Amino acid sequence: MRLTILVPTPHYADIDCLLHYQSNSALPYGTLVRVPLGSRELLGIVWNDLDARTTHERVIPDEASLKPIIEVFDSIPALNDHWRELVKFCANYYQRSLGETALNSLPASLKKLTSPQLKKRIKILDKPVLNSSQKNETYAPKLTDEQVHAISAITSQTRPYLLFGATGSGKTEVYMQCVAHFLSQNIHAQALIMVPEINLTPQLKDRFSERFSHWGAQAVVSLHSGMTDPQRLSSWLLAHRGTARIVLGTRLSIFASLPNLALIVVDEEHDTSYKSDSGVRYSARDLAVYRSHKLNISVILGSATPSLESWHHSRPKSDGGRYIRLSMLHRVGNKEDSNVTTFGSQFPKLCLVDMNHQPRNTILSQPLLTAIKERIACGEQSLLLLNQRGYAPVLFCSDCGWKSDCTNCSAYRVFHQLDRTLRCHHCGLTQPVPRACPSCGNLDIRPMGQGTERLEELLTEALLGHERKNGGCARIVRIDADSTRHKGTLEQMLSSVYHGEVDVLIGTQMIAKGHDFRSITLVAAINPDGALYSCDYRASERLFSLLLQVSGRAGRDAQLAHRAQMWVQTWQPTHPLYSALKDHDYQKFADQLLIDRQVAGLTPFSSQALMRAEGKTQEAAQSFLLRASQAIDAVISASEPNASKHLEENIRKSALFRYRSYITISSPIPMFMQRVANVERAQMLIESSSRVALQGFLAAWQPLIFQQKQKGLIRWFIDVDPLSI
DNA sequence: AGCACGCCGACT
DNA sequence: GTCGGCGTGCTC
Numbered sequence: 001m002r003l004t005i006l007v008p009t010p011h012y013a014d015i016d017c018l019l020h021y022q023s024n025s026a027l028p029y030g031t032l033v034r035v036p037l038g039s040r041e042l043l044g045i046v047w048n049d050l051d052a053r054t055t056h057e058r059v060i061p062d063e064a065s066l067k068p069i070i071e072v073f074d075s076i077p078a079l080n081d082h083w084r085e086l087v088k089f090c091a092n093y094y095q096r097s098l099g100e101t102a103l104n105s106l107p108a109s110l111k112k113l114t115s116p117q118l119k120k121r122i123k124i125l126d127k128p129v130l131n132s133s134q135k136n137e138t139y140a141p142k143l144t145d146e147q148v149h150a151i152s153a154i155t156s157q158t159r160p161y162l163l164f165g166a167t168g169s170g171k172t173e174v175y176m177q178c179v180a181h182f183l184s185q186n187i188h189a190q191a192l193i194m195v196p197e198i199n200l201t202p203q204l205k206d207r208f209s210e211r212f213s214h215w216g217a218q219a220v221v222s223l224h225s226g227m228t229d230p231q232r233l234s235s236w237l238l239a240h241r242g243t244a245r246i247v248l249g250t251r252l253s254i255f256a257s258l259p260n261l262a263l264i265v266v267d268e269e270h271d272t273s274y275k276s277d278s279g280v281r282y283s284a285r286d287l288a289v290y291r292s293h294k295l296n297i298s299v300i301l302g303s304a305t306p307s308l309e310s311w312h313h314s315r316p317k318s319d320g321g322r323y324i325r326l327s328m329l330h331r332v333g334n335k336e337d338s339n340v341t342t343f344g345s346q347f348p349k350l351c352l353v354d355m356n357h358q359p360r361n362t363i364l365s366q367p368l369l370t371a372i373k374e375r376i377a378c379g380e381q382s383l384l385l386l387n388q389r390g391y392a393p394v395l396f397c398s399d400c401g402w403k404s405d406c407t408n409c410s411a412y413r414v415f416h417q418l419d420r421t422l423r424c425h426h427c428g429l430t431q432p433v434p435r436a437c438p439s440c441g442n443l444d445i446r447p448m449g450q451g452t453e454r455l456e457e458l459l460t461e462a463l464l465g466h467e468r469k470n471g472g473c474a475r476i477v478r479i480d481a482d483s484t485r486h487k488g489t490l491e492q493m494l495s496s497v498y499h500g501e502v503d504v505l506i507g508t509q510m511i512a513k514g515h516d517f518r519s520i521t522l523v524a525a526i527n528p529d530g531a532l533y534s535c536d537y538r539a540s541e542r543l544f545s546l547l548l549q550v551s552g553r554a555g556r557d558a559q560l561a562h563r564a565q566m567w568v569q570t571w572q573p574t575h576p577l578y579s580a581l582k583d584h585d586y587q588k589f590a591d592q593l594l595i596d597r598q599v600a601g602l603t604p605f606s607s608q609a610l611m612r613a614e615g616k617t618q619e620a621a622q623s624f625l626l627r628a629s630q631a632i633d634a635v636i637s638a639s640e641p642n643a644s645k646h647l648e649e650n651i652r653k654s655a656l657f658r659y660r661s662y663i664t665i666s667s668p669i670p671m672f673m674q675r676v677a678n679v680e681r682a683q684m685l686i687e688s689s690s691r692v693a694l695q696g697f698l699a700a701w702q703p704l705i706f707q708q709k710q711k712g713l714i715r716w717f718i719d720v721d722p723l724s725i
Numbered sequence: 726a727g728c729a730c731g732c733c734g735a736c737t
Numbered sequence: 738g739t740c741g742g743c744g745t746g747c748t749c
Contacts, residue, residue, distance in 0.1 A: 005749080010726055019749035038748040039728060066749060100726085 002063050003027060004052070005035050005044040008103035010096075012706060012716075017099025018052040019044075020060055022068040030078030032110070034070040041070060043111045045079060045102060051088065073110075075119045076240060083257050086291055095609075095698055095718040096280045104279060105255035109233035125237055129217040138180055141173060146328040150174050153326055154298060155181045160289055162269075162314035163302040165328035166347070166584070167552025171302045172204070174328075175265045176211055178300065182262040183215070183245055189262035190239070193248045194284060196271035197513060198224040205248050215245050223249035223256055251276060251284035254291065262297055264288045268513075269301035269310055270545055272723050281719045285310075304552065304586070305545035308597065309604045311590045331561075348523065348554040348564035350582040354573045363450045368524055368567050369462055375522050376503045379469035380560065382522040383505045384455065385512060385550050387530075389425075389480040391417035391454045392447030397437035399444065410674045415447050416482070417454070427677035450527060452480050456506050468503060479507035512550040523554040524567035532572055535672065536724045537602060540577055541593060547581055603721075607691040609698060610719040611705075612683045618670055620712030621682035625668035628716075629684065631704040632656055632665075655700035662693035679714060685725060 003023045009015055021035050021044075031046040084102075091101035103111075113121070143151070147170050154161055155178060165171040179191045195204060209220045221235035221244040238244035240257040247256050251274050266274070266285050274285040285301065292299035301310050301323070314325035331347065353365045372382045394412040395404040404413045406424035413422035415433065423430045436443050447454065456478045463474040477483075477493055484490040490510075497505050497517055505511060505520075531543035547568065555564025568578060580589035598605050611628065615621035636656055664687045671681040688694040698718060705716070 002749095007749085008726080009748085013726065013748090014746085015748060021749065035749080037727090040748085061749065 001026060002066060003069065004047050004049040005033060005069070006047040006099050006102055007035065007037055007042050007044045008097075008099045009037075010100045011702070013097070016052055017097045018047055018049065020066050022063065022066045027072060028078045030080060030084055032073035032076070032079070034073075034115075036067050036070060043103060043106070045084075047084070051098060071115045073115050073118055075115065075122055076237065077259070079257055080259055082261075082291075082295060083255075085294060086287065087255065089290060090280065090282050090287060092699065093695065094280050094282050094720050095702060101280050105252070107229065107232045107236045109229040110236075112229075113233075121233065122237065122241075125218075125234060125241075125243070138184070143173065143177075144170060144328070144330060144332055146330060147174055147177075147332075150326040150328060151177045151181075153324065154178050154300060157324075158296060158298050160292060160299045160313075160323040161301065162306055162310050162323045162325045163300050163328065164306055164314075164325055164586075165302060165304060166331060167304045167549065168331040168556060169304075169328035170332040171267070171328065172207065173332075175267070175300065175302070176208065178298075179208075179246060179263060179265070180212075182298075183212075186260070186262065188242055188260040190242070190244065190258045190260045191246050191263040191265070192253060192256065192258060192261060192288075193246065193265045193267065194253055194274070194288065195248065195250065195267045196273040198222060198226065198248065198250050203516065208246055208248060212246060216243075218243050219245040221247055223247055223253040225250060225252060251282075254282075254284040254287045261291075261295055264292050264297070264299040266299065266301045268303055270303045270305055270307040272542070275721075275723050281717070281722075283721060286721070303545075305541075305548050306586075306590070308541060308590060308593055312594055312604045347584050348551045348566040350551075350578070351565055351567045352573045352578055352582075353567065353569045355569055355571045363455065364458055364462065364526070365569055368569065371522060371565065371567065372459075372504060372524075373463070373466055376463070376466065376468055376474045379500075379519075380521040380563070381497070381500070381503060381505065381517065381519045382524065383507070383511065383517070383520050383550070383553055384459075384524050384526055385507065385509075385528075386450065386452050386455050386526040387508050387528075388414075388449070388451045389453070389482050389508055390414035390423065390451040391457075392451050393449040394447075395422065395433070395445055396448050397440060397442050397445045399442035400437060400440040402437050402439040402445075403448075408678045409676045411676075414451065417447075417457070418482075426673070452478050452506050452508060453482075455526060459504060459506070463504075474503045475501065476504045476506060477502045479505065479511050481508070481510070484510070509546065512546055512553070515553065516556055517553055518557040519560065520554050520556070521560050521563045522565050522567065523551050524569070525550065526569055528568060529570050529572060532575060532577065537600075538724060541590075544577055544581060544586070544589060548584075548586065551581075601689070606687055606689050607694045608722060608725065609686045609694060610683050610722045610725060611686060611716065612671070612681065612719060613668075613716040614679045614681050614714045615710070616680065616712040616714065618674065618680040618682060620710055621680050622668040622670075624708060624710040624713045624716060625682055625684045627708050627710065628701075628705045629665050629668075631708060632660065632701060635704060636660060652700045652703060655696050659688075659693045659697040659700070662690050663688050663697050683725075 001023055002020050004018050005021050007017055007019055009017045027046045029046055029048055033044050033046060034041055035044045087102040087105055088098060091098040150163060151174055163171055183189045183191060205222055212219055218238050221238050223235045239247050242259050247253055266288050269285050275283045288299050313321060314323040315321035353367055358365045375382050392415045395415045404422050406413050406429055408429055409424055409426045411424060411426050413424045416423055420433045421430050422433055437445050456476060459476055466474055468474055479493050496502050500519055525547055528543060531539040551566035554566060555561040611625060613621040613624045635653060666685040668682050668684045671683050674681060
């Protein structure tokens with residue numbers, strides 16, 4: 001008999017991703033199979049033929065001429081209706097092929113294994129595992145009133161919740177108690193906990209594993225891109241077969257097959273890592289909301305600095321809000337000592353250094369340096385945040401004005417002192433530092449601006465001869481992508497900080513997230529102003545959240561909390577962002593930003609999509625975009641709808657007619673980073689005040705884009721709900 | 726996309 | 738005389 005199989009062909013292929021094959025027997029939708037395609041053998045999924053892309057002429061061959069299915073993966077259950085609905089929604093919403101979306105969201109190992117090999121893997125998983133100690137049986141730490149309120153709200157009504165919880169207010173405990181509640185309701189129930197970067201928070205898995213050890217050793221599994229393929233397959237299979245009760249993962253875990261999903265948690269929901277920046281550009285947070293809605297279960301979006309979208313959606317219900325906002329504004333005391341819970345630990349005090357009043361070219365101001373020395377003297381730690389690795393972002397010639405441009409990208413190459421190289425952080429081009437200016441031969445070429453290497457050097461000099469509490473030199477460690485390139489060094493460095501073997505920690509954004517350093521009492525942002533001048537209107541909201549998050553690293557030990565300080569070196573000390581930060585008042589800041597956004601008609605008051613093109617020349621990229629937009633008007637003005645014989649084409653045309661007036665399409669422009677690795681990039685913004693109109697329009701437009709051919713075009717794609725424009 | 730087939734330049 | 742460049746074209 002004839003079966004329709006979903007295969008991973010991309011949206012721009014000339015072939016539909018739903019193909020027909022011969023089978024001896026009927027197989028339920030969602031069954032995994034292996035099928036031949038051309039000279040390849042691919043993983044496919046038995047699918048409903050009604051989802052076929054009808055835009056192309058579908059000539060379905062005789063059954064006799066169809067190729068047979070190679071093998072059926074019958075040792076695991078079929079992917080259920082809910083999972084298939086999720087990937088279908090994702091493909092439609094983010095304008096990608098269904099096959100690419102569905103097959104890419106399965107673990108890579110599954111594509112390589114044969115059916116007997118998979119059977120073997122499952123047998124291994126089914127071997128009884130030694131159960132770890134059962135000592136910890138629904139253990140209950142003392143909760144704050146705010147935690148109690150949040151938990152009772154979440155466990156009483158099925159809704160999306162925004163858990164607006166300050167750093168240190170005990171969000172994780174709320175997640176764990178809610179998970180415990182839903183998992184004890186039903187012995188099969190499962191929970192999905194998403195975090196932005198699981199590699200930075202192995203503690204979370206430990207905390208969950210320890211708390212829920214009585215559910216069995218396989219009850220808590222991780223799912224993230226840092227795992228090896230076989231590890232990922234094991235976790236995936238445990239989740240798919242219902243053995244795993246709790247899945248902890250990064251954004252890709254939103255596609256985990258969880259047949260008994262009862263709760264989703266999205267921790268740090270504002271974090272931009274939830275949005276995929278290649279392939280299917282999905283937002284795992286938004287898909288989590290969709291998924292919970294379809295399953296009629298609750299989703300908890302947790303953050304100390306919620307995204308403006310979630311903030312907007314969690315207005316009071318009377319105001320049309322769709323989420324319930326639960327606030328936890330107070331810090332929990334020292335968790336190490338669960339018998340003595342001190343409430344309302346103070347937040348770090350904000351100290352602004354006005355750089356206008358500092359000597360020219362100051363990198364580390366005197367008052368900040370003094371404060372760091374004080375901390376060292378009394379055995380406390382400091383954390384310095386500087387979001388630029390290397391020694392200096394650019395090298396320049398004082399004579400002719402030459403700068404260390406990258407030949408492949410529209411960016412400067414960064415000066416790395418340690419190995420004397422100029423490195424492009426976009427394409428990787430690396431060359432030794434020239435002795436003299438390549439343009440005029442001048443020997444006086446200098447670093448301009450500041451990087452973590454330079455800060456480390458500067459601080460080492462400044463602290464020379466400065467004694468620690470227990471004697472000896474101050475110990476500095478630098479954590480960035482360069483210093484942690486080798487496997488295990490990050491963990492090693494973090495642990496030395498944790499064990500008090502370090503006095504000052506210098507790092508990039510890497511150190512802002514999650515780490516629970518107990519003895520840090522001073523956090524400083526060395527040069528954060530950049531975002532205030534950025535052309536990206538979301539930059540200030542991201543800066544606020546970064547600074548608040550990093551300030552949360554200070555004073556986590558209740559004993560030291562009163563000494564915690566957050567220092568900011570700025571040329572804009574009166575900027576409203578900093579006054580909001582001073583008051584720890586995200587609500588006021590977010591409310592004001594929302595008013596600004598509403599006035600300007602920006603998200604979340606409008607929906608956006610970017611159409612991007614990459615070509616050998618800027619001209620090729622832009623003219624492709626231009627032609628794609630002109631094709632719309634050509635269709636609209638060429639003929640009235642219903643003139644075509646093809647039903648599908650009529651639907652498309654009438655959608656274009658209907659939605660065009662609700663849509664604004666900008667002219668093609670070069671991207672801010674115009675050239676990366678010798679590829680020219682251009683983009684075009686598509687906006688609408690109606691999300692539905694934008695969706696309908698994009699869907700109707702796509703087939704027209706496929707028809708556009710352009711010499712020199714490398715690729716194009718649509719980014720729906722882009723994070724930066 | 727992958728992977729074939731297919732026709733022109735510098736190498737054992 | 739072969740290896741390999743990437744230009745079209747096809748995949749149930």
